[in-house]
Amino acid sequence: MARERRRQKDRTAETSARLKAATIDLLHDRGFWRMSTVEIARQAGVSRGALTHHFASREEIITESVADMLRRVTDDLHRFAEDFADRGGSSDEIVDYIWRMMSDRLFYVTMEFLPEARHNADFKARLIPVVRAFHAGLDAVWTALAARSGVDPDRTRTAMNASMCLVRGMIAQTVIRDDPLYYTGLLDFWKTQLRPLFPVASGRGAEGGRAPG
Amino acid sequence: MARERRRQKDRTAETSARLKAATIDLLHDRGFWRMSTVEIARQAGVSRGALTHHFASREEIITESVADMLRRVTDDLHRFAEDFADRGGSSDEIVDYIWRMMSDRLFYVTMEFLPEARHNADFKARLIPVVRAFHAGLDAVWTALAARSGVDPDRTRTAMNASMCLVRGMIAQTVIRDDPLYYTGLLDFWKTQLRPLFPVASGRGAEGGRAPG
DNA sequence: ATTTACAAACAATCAAGTTTGTTTTTCGCA
DNA sequence: TGCGAAAAACAAACTTGATTGTTTGTAAAT
Numbered sequence: 324m325a326r327e328r329r330r331q332k333d334r335t336a337e338t339s340a341r342l343k344a345a346t347i348d349l350l351h352d353r354g355f356w357r358m359s360t361v362e363i364a365r366q367a368g369v370s371r372g373a374l375t376h377h378f379a380s381r382e383e384i385i386t387e388s389v390a391d392m393l394r395r396v397t398d399d400l401h402r403f404a405e406d407f408a409d410r411g412g413s414s415d416e417i418v419d420y421i422w423r424m425m426s427d428r429l430f431y432v433t434m435e436f437l438p439e440a441r442h443n444a445d446f447k448a449r450l451i452p453v454v455r456a457f458h459a460g461l462d463a464v465w466t467a468l469a470a471r472s473g474v475d476p477d478r479t480r481t482a483m484n485a486s487m488c489l490v491r492g493m494i495a496q497t498v499i500r501d502d503p504l505y506y507t508g509l510l511d512f513w514k515t516q517l518r519p520l521f522p523v524a525s526g527r528g529a530e531g532g533r534a535p536g
Numbered sequence: 537m538a539r540e541r542r543r544q545k546d547r548t549a550e551t552s553a554r555l556k557a558a559t560i561d562l563l564h565d566r567g568f569w570r571m572s573t574v575e576i577a578r579q580a581g582v583s584r585g586a587l588t589h590h591f592a593s594r595e596e597i598i599t600e601s602v603a604d605m606l607r608r609v610t611d612d613l614h615r616f617a618e619d620f621a622d623r624g625g626s627s628d629e630i631v632d633y634i635w636r637m638m639s640d641r642l643f644y645v646t647m648e649f650l651p652e653a654r655h656n657a658d659f660k661a662r663l664i665p666v667v668r669a670f671h672a673g674l675d676a677v678w679t680a681l682a683a684r685s686g687v688d689p690d691r692t693r694t695a696m697n698a699s700m701c702l703v704r705g706m707i708a709q710t711v712i713r714d715d716p717l718y719y720t721g722l723l724d725f726w727k728t729q730l731r732p733l734f735p736v737a738s739g740r741g742a743e744g745g746r747a748p749g
Numbered sequence: 750a751t752t753t754a755c756a757a758a759c760a761a762t763c764a765a766g767t768t769t770g771t772t773t774t775t776c777g778c779a
Numbered sequence: 780t781g782c783g784a785a786a787a788a789c790a791a792a793c794t795t796g797a798t799t800g801t802t803t804g805t806a807a808a809t
Binding site: 482 | 646647652695698
Binding site for chain 3: 330331334359360361375379380381
């Protein structure tokens with residue numbers, strides 16, 4: 324393009340980024356074990372030599388790619404939490420948000436590497452800190468909801484972690500069962516269950532923030 | 537052994553059963569792609585030649601093993617549904633049952649082959665009918681609960697499918713997060729949510745089952 | 750006798766990591 | 780500031796090991 328001479332830092336950053344993006348793409352489209360480092364290089368538009376230069380092993384490029392992806396999602400999560408706290412959203416919105424976030428490749432990619440984490444202690448260890456950061460992002464969202472609806476934070480966390488698990492299980496099921504109405508039905512049911520737990524304080528503030536158990 | 541002369545039917549049945557059991561064991565302990573046909577034969581205590589004699593390919597022994605496993609679980613499900621209908625159990629009990637059923641290797645093994653189903657159309661096609669039968673088994677349980685508590689069957693199905701998804705998502709999370717209290721907390725939360733939807737008809741209160749230790 | 754169950758050796762493929770070679774960038778130093 | 784060595788970014792060929800499906804051989808059941 325414009326610059327014929329590029330700094331090595333820039334070249335490294337760009338090539339690594341392309342390779343990591345290609346890795347996530349293939350993780351999603353081809354699967355953890357079906358994809359090869361040859362494919363990753365091809366998809367990234369670089370030689371396999373470039374790949375081996377920047378990443379010591381197949382396992383390394385995968386762990387770094389997944390870590391990158393989770394960090395990006397975590398950033399989004401924090402932005403959403405801030406925005407949500409500012410304008411005071413509803414529990415419905417949160418359900419929709421996590422459904423969209425998880426459906427958008429995140430949990431499909433997760434299903435690719437979860438089995439590996441279960442069988443490969445190094446891989447799992449490398450993953451845990453970044454997963455913890457992701458959960459901290461989730462907690463930021465839950466905390467915003469708890470503050471906004473005046474509900475006990477612990478109870479909020481439980482309800483929202485359950486929502487996360489529900490969505491995980493739903494997306495797992497989409498692999499075998501393709502039935503959009505089934506999933507919207509489940510989400511609606513879930514929203515209905517959550518609503519009384521997190522009353523919206525706005526407007527005619529009749530509710531003080533307590534829900535009958 | 538006791539019998540020196542065995543029918544070929546019996547030999548085939550026994551050897552196949554050993555191989556399929558070994559396949560499920562390794563699927564759980566080593567993972568879909570980490571295990572090899574050599575390992576399966578060794579685990580089953582037969583030669584690899586025996587394996588190739590009874591199963592045309594690696595994919596075939598895996599699909600047949602998984603189908604067998606799902607059929608066994610489905611049988612259990614129907615037995616539970618019958619028993620549950622006879623004595624009129626609580627929704628708490630159902631939550632405990634599906635948690636136990638899914639935690640007992642079933643969903644870990646499922647997480648091993650779900651990605652394969654996502655990327656391998658033949659594999660998926662081979663799986664769908666047996667998964668459908670499994671869901672029919674689940675429906676038998678839900679129907680028993682609906683009849684017993686006089687709740688609309690459709691609503692019951694939705695609530696119970698949500699329970700299944702919740703449990704799936706919880707078990708997926710156990711791969712990364714090892715925290716038994718977290719999971720019992722989620723189960724208790726969910727039982728509390730379900731209880732008012734499925735009131736126990738008798739005057740004895742909703743004492744049902746307690747969470748497993 | 751002929752088919753079936755099992756056993757073991759074989760062949761071909763494939764992917765990961767290594768090595769070797771070439772071009773571009775960086776940097777110490779005159 | 781300019782030059783040359785060193786290092787980094789790529790590229791491609793090579794090595795090795797593992798795995799699957801196939802083939803060939805043998806004992807037992809039909």
